[in-house]
Amino acid sequence: MEVSNQKKEAYYTATQMQLVRTRFFGNRSAMIAGSILLFMIICSLFADFLSPYDPTIKGRDKDYENGAPQIPMFWDENGFSARPFLHTLEKYRGADTNFRWVYKVDTEKRRYVYFFVEGWEYKVFDFNINLPGKVLDFKISGFTFNTHLFGVEEGGIHIFGTDKAGKDLFSRTLSAIYISLAVGTLGVFISFVLSLIIGGISGYYGGWIDSVLQMFTDAIRTVPPIPLFMCLAAFAPLEWSSELRFFFISCLLGLISWPTLARRVRTHLLSERSQEYILAAKLCGASSTHIIVRHLLPSFTSYIIVDLVISFPYMLLSETALSFIGLGLREPVNSLGVLLQNATKADVLLNYQWYFIPVFFLVVLILTFVYVGDGLRDAADPHKVK
Amino acid sequence: MINFIQFTLTRAGLAIITLLLVCFIVFSLMELVPGTCAERYLAFKNTQGSQITYEDIEKEKIRLGLDKPFLYRYGKWVSNIVFNGDFGDSCILRMNINELLSGRFMLSLTICLVALIFSYLIAIPVGIISATTKYASLDNTLKFISYLGIALPNFLVALCIMLFMTVYYGDTMTGLFSQEYENEPWSTSKLFDFLSRAWLPIFVLGWNATAFALQTVRALMLDENDKLYVMAARARGISGMSLLWRYPAKHSLGPVINSIGFDLNRIFSALPIVALILILTEAGALLIEALARSNDQQLAGAIIFLLTATIVFVNFITDIILAIIDPRIRKGVMGGG
Numbered sequence: 256m257e258v259s260n261q262k263k264e265a266y267y268t269a270t271q272m273q274l275v276r277t278r279f280f281g282n283r284s285a286m287i288a289g290s291i292l293l294f295m296i297i298c299s300l301f302a303d304f305l306s307p308y309d310p311t312i313k314g315r316d317k318d319y320e321n322g323a324p325q326i327p328m329f330w331d332e333n334g335f336s337a338r339p340f341l342h343t344l345e346k347y348r349g350a351d352t353n354f355r356w357v358y359k360v361d362t363e364k365r366r367y368v369y370f371f372v373e374g375w376e377y378k379v380f381d382f383n384i385n386l387p388g389k390v391l392d393f394k395i396s397g398f399t400f401n402t403h404l405f406g407v408e409e410g411g412i413h414i415f416g417t418d419k420a421g422k423d424l425f426s427r428t429l430s431a432i433y434i435s436l437a438v439g440t441l442g443v444f445i446s447f448v449l450s451l452i453i454g455g456i457s458g459y460y461g462g463w464i465d466s467v468l469q470m471f472t473d474a475i476r477t478v479p480p481i482p483l484f485m486c487l488a489a490f491a492p493l494e495w496s497s498e499l500r501f502f503f504i505s506c507l508l509g510l511i512s513w514p515t516l517a518r519r520v521r522t523h524l525l526s527e528r529s530q531e532y533i534l535a536a537k538l539c540g541a542s543s544t545h546i547i548v549r550h551l552l553p554s555f556t557s558y559i560i561v562d563l564v565i566s567f568p569y570m571l572l573s574e575t576a577l578s579f580i581g582l583g584l585r586e587p588v589n590s591l592g593v594l595l596q597n598a599t600k601a602d603v604l605l606n607y608q609w610y611f612i613p614v615f616f617l618v619v620l621i622l623t624f625v626y627v628g629d630g631l632r633d634a635a636d637p638h639k640v641k
Numbered sequence: 642m643i644n645f646i647q648f649t650l651t652r653a654g655l656a657i658i659t660l661l662l663v664c665f666i667v668f669s670l671m672e673l674v675p676g677t678c679a680e681r682y683l684a685f686k687n688t689q690g691s692q693i694t695y696e697d698i699e700k701e702k703i704r705l706g707l708d709k710p711f712l713y714r715y716g717k718w719v720s721n722i723v724f725n726g727d728f729g730d731s732c733i734l735r736m737n738i739n740e741l742l743s744g745r746f747m748l749s750l751t752i753c754l755v756a757l758i759f760s761y762l763i764a765i766p767v768g769i770i771s772a773t774t775k776y777a778s779l780d781n782t783l784k785f786i787s788y789l790g791i792a793l794p795n796f797l798v799a800l801c802i803m804l805f806m807t808v809y810y811g812d813t814m815t816g817l818f819s820q821e822y823e824n825e826p827w828s829t830s831k832l833f834d835f836l837s838r839a840w841l842p843i844f845v846l847g848w849n850a851t852a853f854a855l856q857t858v859r860a861l862m863l864d865e866n867d868k869l870y871v872m873a874a875r876a877r878g879i880s881g882m883s884l885l886w887r888y889p890a891k892h893s894l895g896p897v898i899n900s901i902g903f904d905l906n907r908i909f910s911a912l913p914i915v916a917l918i919l920i921l922t923e924a925g926a927l928l929i930e931a932l933a934r935s936n937d938q939q940l941a942g943a944i945i946f947l948l949t950a951t952i953v954f955v956n957f958i959t960d961i962i963l964a965i966i967d968p969r970i971r972k973g974v975m976g977g978g
Contacts, residue, residue: 474659478948479910482913482941487670575794618792625791
């Protein structure tokens with residue numbers, strides 16, 4: 256009896272955020288998706304440390320092009336080993352293989368996998384942003400490291416295989432996840448700011464300002480987004496640097512996807528504006544800014560967060576679609592769309608199926624985002640009494 | 642009745658204003674692209690071996706009317722479309738856009754509309770089942786399949802089916818017609834040939850659309866199902882399918898009809914990429930061609946205009962339908978009654 260009373264009291268005195276948190280943690284599928292998502296985000300943040308090779312052309316393996324994945328193993332016919340190892344491969348070409356290069360596995364020679372080995376150099380906290388205009392350039396040189404999680408002593412280790420230039424697909428996948436998430440984050444941020452401003456003005460002032468802005472928002476919403484993206488992305492000249500292109504594409508994603516969120520902000524503000532507590536604040540002589548910042552914004556922070564998480568996978572998909580048709584990011588930048596572009600040739604489908612490993616990561620990333628968004632939405636809904 | 646006509650006219654007026662606004666956005670985008678049509682065409686001629694001077698460019702500009710101010714050209718472009726149904730000439734292909742698009746846009750529209758109908762036919766019953774089932778595992782499975790429809794990129798699904806068909810049937814399934822029918826006029830056998838191939842893009846686009854529609858239906862049903870009027874109906878002893886169809890399903894129909902326009906928008910959006918993979922010969926593929934390869938802004942503008950006009954039209958129709966079937970909106974429109 257005592258316990259249940261305490262529980263009840265805890266429930267009634269809990270803040271909105273505490274309730275949301277409890278409900279979210281109680282949602283099993285959202286929790287599983289959330290952990291996978293968190294794991295992937297952390298992996299992508301430490302991509303340089305985890306990848307044994309440079310994901311750009313610098314890290315290519317000349318002796319292993321279009322190579323199949325090499326999975327480290329613990330035993331073979333010659334017995335068991337506590338340290339994982341790979342067999343040695345030899346490039347071979349002769350009359351019996353129709354003079355094509357094939358790899359012969361020499362099971363007698365083992366190559367052991369070592370951890371925390373030294374490899375290619377990478378930088379941490381290194382920012383070098385080079386946008387048009389001198390004011391926007393800034394440079395921070397960070398720290399240089401060369402320790403990697405794993406590697407082998409001689410030859411290469413490519414656990415996801417290599418592409419046609421010999422670039423390690425594992426390293427590329429990790430950096431692609433990082434880049435795609437970065438593009439998505441920047442895009443979501445831009446669309447967030449835009450929708451707050453436009454939806455905010457529209458909802459707070461109402462009247463004819465609202466009508467005009469709503470008409471504009473609706474017009475943008477009726478144009479099919481991908482063709483509009485394509486139309487805008489076609490402006491980017493081919494000679495732009497990859498950083499500039501990256502920035503441009505993120506801005507585009509943000510500039511096109513704000514209407515849905517702006518509409519939600521507006522609807523919420525319109526209904527909240529006529530509530531008594533706003534009237535009370537107005538009567539006390541509070542300024543518009545004070546009311547917006549202190550009262551209106553906090554009243555829907557949780558909805559905004561939920562909406563942002565829900566809109567994230569669409570950002571990722573748009574970026575992928577753009578890069579896929581060649582209007583988005585391009586080599587040498589790695590993104591999931593760029594990697595998918597390589598996977599669409601019939602020859603790849605039949606012979607080099609490991610090109611599809613990044614596709615799997617894209618699907619998992621989007622699925623987890625959708626599940627987490629769904630869980631958050633359910634958790635933030637105050638009408639659900641469970 | 643007067644009220645209803647007034648409502649229809651206001652809606653039509655709003656739709657036209659939206660369309661004009663969209664036109665303006667599309668036209669401004671076309672203008673922002675570096676280089677004018679005249680320059681691009683003459684640059685193309687230059688690669689063919691003829692010498693081009695500065696005067697030639699100026700002359701060509703005057704011929705195309707590019708020396709006129711921006712707003713004048715915008716007005717001319719719009720009035721040409723509205724009054725003559727004429728989109729002008731494609732800048733690079735040197736062909737009349739109407740000719741280029743005539744059959745292809747209808748093909749795209751047919752594919753999209755069939756995909757839309759297909760997705761709703763599946764999504765509505767499945768969404769209701771998913772929302773009202775007692776078995777959590779069934780609900781979770783249906784939810785997972787629909788999320789997968791969102792997460793799997795369209796082109797990947799298309800590619801996998803293509804590969805499967807190639808390996809097991811020896812036919813790649815690309816294109817919309819077999820070779821012998823490609824340039825034939827429409828006939829019954831051509832229609833069957835078209836259907837035997839068009840199911841692939843329709844399926845791919847439809848799965849994705851079904852996923853979205855399913856979520857809408859499911860969420861609406863869940864919301865409505867908890868409401869008091871449903872509980873009251875249950876207390877009166879109505880149960881099972883008749884309860885669902887008479888009360889919550891009927892009420893959630895409104896927002897579903899409302900979302901048709903946006904679903905069509907989404908399908909149109911996905912079409913170009915699927916068209917690229919399946920090598921379809923319709924407007925979506927032409928759009929990618931115009932934007933990504935030849936930078937043909939006239940053609941791209943015309944296609945985007947047509948797509949948007951279709952969506953605006955569908956939105957207008959759904960608004961009218963809603964006003965007719967939904968008593969709550971009808972009351973708002975007619976006043977009283």
